[in-house]
Amino acid sequence: MPSYELSVNNAIHKVEVDAAMPLLWVLRDFVGLTGTKFGCGMAQCGACTVHLDGNPIRSCSYPIASAAGKKITTIEGISENVDHAIQKAWIAMQVPQCGYCQSGQIMSAVALLKRIPKPTDADIDSAMQGNLCRCGTYTRIRSAIHLAAGDLQQKPFRP
Amino acid sequence: MKQLALNRRKFISLSGLAGAGLVLGLSSKAHEARQVANLSFAGESFELTPYVVIEKNGTIIIYNTKPEIGQGVYQSIPAIIAEELEVSLDQVTIKQSGGEKKFGEMQFAGGSMSVRSEYENLRKVGASGREMLIAVASEGWGVPSGECYASAAKVFHKPSGKSVSYAALAEKAAALPVPQAPKLKDAKDFKILGKPSPRPDVPLKSSGKAIFGIDVSE
Structure with missing residues (x-):
């Protein structure tokens, strides 16, 4: 079995797994990070989105052999205390419903804001269209991204 | 150790009833079934009912069973x-x-029934806990329980203004029998129900910390 050194959230993990094993399986079953979800298993839904050198990829369909040597960031790695700007906006807008797709949504949104700090609705739709949400939280996702980008003075949800 | 107040036959009959609760609607008998389990103590924490655990350090744990x-x-x-x-x-x-x-046996969800079927019972669970805590406080002060009220995890004695925290009352309260017919609040006095509040699961679901079925391995 080949051996790989992975950089996950700035920590090095050594794993011995089949070269074709998807990165998602390695993250969940070998590294023990279960925040990233298995959705469709064929890069169609976005639930498994993580960053590879800062770019969003679908980890369910990404062989581990191609991920080795690159910087992998998962939902667990974007903040210590759920205080990334995107997470704060997610909470303020009460985005998640069932929550299963949200790790992937957030990773795509974080990558979007890095690329386009002040995205338009069209930018958001284009960047986020690969992340499906069965609960239909899309409008809240869009509002939260605007809120995180700081260009929307939406009143956050408060009792 | 508390004494088991229900015999095996009654336990089985109540358990069976709870299982059929979705069809029958939960009766007061099914509420009684919850008390079957009001027996365990885990170190420095005290179970008022299975749903409500108060730790000595003041942590108040409420279980969601759905x-x-x-x-x-x-x-x-x-x-x-x-x-x-x-x-x-x-x-x-x-x-x-x-x-x-x-x-x-009702730890499942379906048919939009969770709140509709459990509303009355869950209120009784909370009200029972409140009455048990007030009973311990009033006894400690030597005052009628009617002169006491509860608010924000404390029991107050109205005439004197004295107060005591739930944490200080929990151990003795957990040893009391669970009231069968606790007095429920008037809806006009509700502080939480019917008012919007941020969902506690949202931070968990925005950080990968929420545990889903697929995340459970043992």
Whole structure:
């Protein structure tokens, strides 16, 4: 079995797994990070989105052999205390419903804001269209991204 | 150790009833079934009912026994209990039950029934806890329980203004029998129910910390 050194959230993990094993399986079953979800298993839904050198990829369909040597960031790695700007906006807008797709949504949104700090609705739709949400939280996702980008003075949800 | 007040036959009959609760509607008898499990002490924490555990350090744990699947029971079930228990949601640590028998056989969700079928029972759970805590406080002060009221995880003595925290009362309260017919609050006095509040599951679901079925390996 080949051996790989992975950089996950700035920590090095050594794993011995089949070269074709998807990165998602390695993250969940070998590294023990279960925040990233298995959705469709064929890069169609976005639930498994993580960053590879800062770019969003679908980890369910990404062989581990191609991920080795690159910087992998998962939902667990974007903040210590759920205080990334995107997470704060997610909470303020009460985005998640069932929550299963949200790790992937957030990773795509974080990558979007890095690329386009002040995205338009069209930018958001284009960047986020690969992340499906069965609960239909899309409008809240869009509002939260605007809120995180700081260009929307939406009143956050408060009792 | 507390004495087991129910015999095996009654336990089985109540357990069976709880299992059929979705069809029958939960009766007061099914509420009684919850008390079957009011027996265990875990170190420095005290179980008022299976749903309500108060630790010596003051942590108030309320269990949600329904699967959270986006419908919001992680908030609504504890909120119903908290309302009657007289604790604010900020003072509560919500925990998810894991199928333990003491929570009964209704640990599933379906048909939009979770709140509709359990509303009355969960209020009784919270109200029972409140009455047990007030009973201990009033006895300690040597005053009638009618002169006491509960608010924000404390019991107050109205005439004197004295107060005592739930944490200080929990051990003795957990040793009391659970009141069968606790007095429920008037809806006009609700502080939590019917008012919007941020969902406690949202931070968990925005950080990968929420545990889904696929994340459980043992």
